[in-house]
Amino acid sequence: MKIICRCEDITENDIVRAIREGYNDMESLKRVTGFGTGPCQGKGCVLAVMKILARETNKNTAELRPITARTPLDPVYMGVFVVDRKH
Numbered sequence: 001m002k003i004i005c006r007c008e009d010i011t012e013n014d015i016v017r018a019i020r021e022g023y024n025d026m027e028s029l030k031r032v033t034g035f036g037t038g039p040c041q042g043k044g045c046v047l048a049v050m051k052i053l054a055r056e057t058n059k060n061t062a063e064l065r066p067i068t069a070r071t072p073l074d075p076v077y078m079g080v081f082v083v084d085r086k087h
């Protein structure tokens with residue numbers, strides 16, 4: 001069992017099964033499996049899922065549409081990302 005999305009505990013088998021059920025684009029795969037919806041918002045799994053989808057549909061990853069990026073639910077002040085180097 002190969003974990004593809006560590007945040008949401010989605011395996012390669014989950015992805016392949018969904019593709020074979022007809023969910024053969026990134027957005028519908030995301031909706032049906034939940035990959036990319038964890039705390040990292042897909043940074044750890046989107047590329048791996050794209051490669052699986054490309055392999056299973058005999059396409060190049062460049063032919064696939066990426067998932068839609070969502071903005072944070074609550075606004076985040078830019079100061080949150082500033083590193084205080086004095087400490």
Ligand code: FES
Nearest residue numbers: 005007038044045
């Ligand atoms: S690894 Fe998939 S959302 Fe984080």
